[in-house]
Amino acid sequence: MTATPTVNKSGFKVIGTTPIRHDARDKVTGQARYGADISMPGLLHGKILRSPHAHAKIKSIDAAKALALPGVKAVVTSADLPVLSGRPVDVAEGSPLNPRFLSNNVLAADKALYKGHAVAAVAADNVHTAEAALSLIEVDYEVLTPVLDGREAMGPDSPILHDRLFRSEGEFFR
DSSP: OOOOOOOGGGGSSOOOOOSOOHHHHHHHOOOOOOOOOOOOOTTOOEEEEEOOSEEEEEEEEOOHHHHSSTTEEEEEEEEGSSSOOOOOOEETTTEEHHHHHHHHHHHSSEEOSSSTTTEEEEEEESHHHHEEEEEEEOEEEEEEEOOOOOHTTTTSSSOSGGGGEEEEEEEEOO
């Protein structure tokens, strides 16, 4: 038989007590206000279009229908982002990092590298319009073989995710 540990509660102000929840009534009755309840003049709502494919080339993105939808203020793709310099910058205690690699994590440029990779962003007057605009964006994908296993990814015949990591002909970082 094991002994149940005892805790000296005298040093604690909250543990072992039943604090009064001053906001409980508002939450239970639905009167509490949350950030999502606040609407300000000129507020836009954003939604992200994500790739349904684990690995795919993005051949084209056509946002014309989405932009024509009343209430849509902008549709942004990687083509709208500035081209970052390839000059490495020091981050994380001096580790050099090429900013071009970061930009592909904002919105997929030439390839979607994983299922759910952001491909486009919509800004609209309300959430419903933003969601409707997402369904009007046409993305032409060339679906590629995904890399599903770390060991297979290191094999000579595995698909290459990051084409720009080649050092020279036939030599690359996997």
